[in-house]
Amino acid sequence: DAGVTQSPTHLIKTRGQQVTLRCSPKSGHDTVSWYQQALGQGPQFIFQYYEEEERQRGNFPDRFSGHQFPNYSSELNVNALLLGDSALYLCASSLEGAGGLNGETQYFGPGTRLLVL
Amino acid sequence: AQKVTQAQTEISVVEKEDVTLDCVYETRDTTYYLFWYKQPPSGELVFLIRRNSFDEQNEISGRYSWNFQKSTSSFNFTITASQVVDSAVYFCALSTGANSKLTFGKGITLSVRP
Numbered sequence: 199d200a201g202v203t204q205s206p207t208h209l210i211k212t213r214g215q216q217v218t219l220r221c222s223p224k225s226g227h228d229t230v231s232w233y234q235q236a237l238g239q240g241p242q243f244i245f246q247y248y249e250e251e252e253r254q255r256g257n258f259p260d261r262f263s264g265h266q267f268p269n270y271s272s273e274l275n276v277n278a279l280l281l282g283d284s285a286l287y288l289c290a291s292s293l294e295g296a297g298g299l300n301g302e303t304q305y306f307g308p309g310t311r312l313l314v315l
Numbered sequence: 316a317q318k319v320t321q322a323q324t325e326i327s328v329v330e331k332e333d334v335t336l337d338c339v340y341e342t343r344d345t346t347y348y349l350f351w352y353k354q355p356p357s358g359e360l361v362f363l364i365r366r367n368s369f370d371e372q373n374e375i376s377g378r379y380s381w382n383f384q385k386s387t388s389s390f391n392f393t394i395t396a397s398q399v400v401d402s403a404v405y406f407c408a409l410s411t412g413a414n415s416k417l418t419f420g421k422g423i424t425l426s427v428r429p
Contacts, residue, residue: 241406
């Protein structure tokens with residue numbers, strides 16, 4: 199049973215560029231959440247996707263956008279990169295269903311380390 | 316608003332010592348869920364346990380045990396007879412019945428020396 203996978207593992211960009219990160223959920227999961235983890239901090243929630251729509255969003259600017267595909271995989275896009283966007287980006291999947299209020303366990307991928315120069 | 320506080324930032328113990336990692340949470344929701352995750356140097360968050368607010372029973376899994384006390388809003392994690400492989404950053408997290416996003420604490424870096 200494959201777990202959550204993310205690509206690429208590492209990425210280096212320069213300020214102002216755009217980046218796309220990818221995530222494939224654990225088999226059987228329908229919900230994907232994205233988190234940003236700055237060095238020495240806990241992960242911060244960016245947004246969550248269910249049925250190809252953004253269901254919840256954290257305190258992140260519109261430069262952060264996402265997409266979920268019919269096969270439940272997801273992309274995170276960040277435009278106009280800033281130095282402060284350098285972080286570990288974590289994708290998590292869960293089986294939430296339509297209600298999405300059951301506090302189901304989120305399983306995390308290995309993350310993508312983004313460095314903005 | 317929901318909040319998780321992990322007051323300890325770094326803990327260092329010698330192998331075979333017992334160690335307790337503290338977690339205090341805040342939420343106004345009556346339905347909520349508490350989690351512990353382990354993050355080794357590789358970076359991937361490894362799920363350890365999930366507890367809902369209606370189940371205050373303590374849990375033991377091998378060398379790991381968890382103490383959930385609603386009266387003090389705490390969900391502490393104890394590792395018995397620690398091993399070098401337990402060295403990692405440990406996060407406590409909270410989600411509520413109204414919002415399934417995870418709110419994490421800042422994490423506790425545990426170093427177990429041989």
